[in-house]
Amino acid sequence: MGSGLLAVVRELEQLSTDLGSADIAQLGVDIAQRATDSRIAYLHFLNDDQNTIELGAWSQETLLGCTAVYDRHYPVADAGIWADSARFGRPVIHNDYEHYAGARGLPPGHSRLIRHLGIPVVDAGRVRMLLGVGNKATDYDRADVELLEMIGARIWSVMRQRRVLEHYLDLSARCRHVQQIAWACGLEYDVDEDRLECDAMFASVFAVARAGEVPTSLEALLRFVVAEDRDHVAAALTQSPTQGRVWRVRGLRAATGTAFPAELQVEFRRRELGDGLLANAILRDVSEEMAMADLRRRADTDPLTGLPNRHVLNRLLEQDADRRHSSPGVAFHYIDLDRFKPVNDNHGHLFGDEVLRVVAERLRRSTRQGDVVLRMGGDEFAVVQVGVDGPAGALLLADAIVDAISEPITAHGHTIRVGASVGIAISPDASTPLRDLSAEADRALYRAKAMGGRKSVIAGAWEE
Known part of the structure; x- marks a missing residue:
């Protein structure tokens, strides 16, 4: 280039x-x-x-x-x-x-x-x-x-x-606005009398067209619940040991019969007169929340490899001040595959995509719990390694990464080898901003590539 x-x-x-x-x-x-x-x-x-x-x-x-x-x-x-x-x-x-x-x-x-x-x-x-x-x-x-x-x-x-x-x-x-208006309904169930009272929001949440369709007993309520979850709802409303537990269940819209995810939380109290328990419950439609959680997950996840992407790294960089006050040493590994372009040129992008997925899985297996593996884009990856007190631990991981990626990869009837170059920057006391470490690791990576690849180079005072 x-x-x-x-x-x-x-x-x-x-x-x-x-x-x-x-x-x-x-x-x-x-x-x-x-x-x-x-x-x-x-x-x-x-x-x-x-x-x-x-x-x-x-x-x-x-x-x-x-x-x-x-x-x-x-x-x-x-x-x-x-x-x-x-x-x-x-x-x-x-x-x-x-x-x-x-x-x-x-x-x-x-x-x-x-x-x-x-x-x-x-x-x-x-x-x-x-x-x-x-x-x-x-x-x-x-x-x-x-x-x-x-x-x-x-x-x-x-x-x-x-x-x-x-x-x-x-x-x-929009989701925050929906949460403000609390798309939820309240229930009160008399366990001994099998009598259910629902507030006005029940009709909205469950898309009930007529007031006469609102349930007044447990059996009637369970018709608004997906069959597989009915035992859970019955247990939640009848067994006091479930006090305070949040149940994830699926409700059924009356108008369409479509299922929706919901949270059911139950608190039990004694009747004011006589014996027996009343179950006070809130059932909340969490469709929007789950959709937003899925959107956030997609925004943070590389769709090809399932690894966190640059958005996650950017958040790590933004949260770095807190990390430096509370975390042990850290190392940033910048990883670039060697001779990956010929893989796409000779075998096609589908094969190249499979190679990237295999590399991602090998990176996961090479790291420890707490380390963060990311795909930066193209054939570039990164690892934020925690608990590093010196160059030995960082080099040990980098060498393991190089060795793992260098193993043969078989996909779609072909077996090939790719290599990896790794640039490393470390801060044993976590005092160096992660943004600076990533830049140092990037420069070290280019030195590793210039030396022929398939090796790791450590930056700064630790460089040999």
Whole structure:
């Protein structure tokens, strides 16, 4: 990898879902301009109708020479040949822009175009984003196309993840509102008399259409419970040793017969007159909570390997001050697979995905309880190792990782070997911020790769 391309890759690493969508677009378009030695750059989005463009962002240098016009529905039909990448779904190069037929149709206030390169970013069969650069001192060529396609793919990947995350955050806010209005119903059951009273929310929670359908006995209540959970509900409402226990059960909506998850909590009290017990219960629909928990889990989990992803690492970095006050020594291991690209090239991405899953499982088995294994993206992984009091323990784990990953991997009828390089940074007293350790480990990883790979290199004062 040349130094110029490496610099671009380093800049692209700044793109993160921690940034807002506008910041991702701005940073991405500035990177695209610098990487291609251009003087202007733009990043726009094609709407779902594929006929209109949402004008999104221009590089900072572009904005010095033009007046940006933001339009969420700029017609593709009104756009000049700069939008051909949207029309044809492929890259376009115009090295003498003004002499091309159809060069009209720049957004109002746009800079003069001399040379132009535009690429579409296609996802699920649709053009989602247009990334373009212009006015390079020399002609654009195939190398510029490939570089811009790489940059565009990275920008869109992060942008798409950010949009999903923003959707999740919006759902989370809605869930908090639902919790405030307490989607729950109250029950009082007289154990001796087999008499049940339900509050008005029962009809809403269980979608009961008529007042006469609200249950008045335990047997009638159990018809609103999934068959497999009826014994649990009966036990919860009739056996005082269950006092205070929270039961997870599944209710049934009367109107549709569909099941929903619920929490049932029961407290028993003596009758005010005479003997016997009354069971006071709250049944709460937890569908929204469980959906949000699942969304949070998905947002934090790499879908291919099941490992925690960069979101989890970012939280670890944010919570690092508390860790340094309470935790023993820590080591950060940055892991990069050796010779992984030929695996995809020679055997296909399905095989490569299986290799990554095997590597993830071997990392899990190589670490101890309390250590955190993460997938950083691509063929890069990380381990945050706790309880480290010096280089020996960190090197022992790193060597175990290298050995485990180097073992043969068999999948889809093929057996291959990949190696691993590990960069390590340690703080025996946990005084060094984890963010600094991750940066040191990253630099150590590059030294390990430069030495031929399949080895670990430890950073800083511990480096031999």
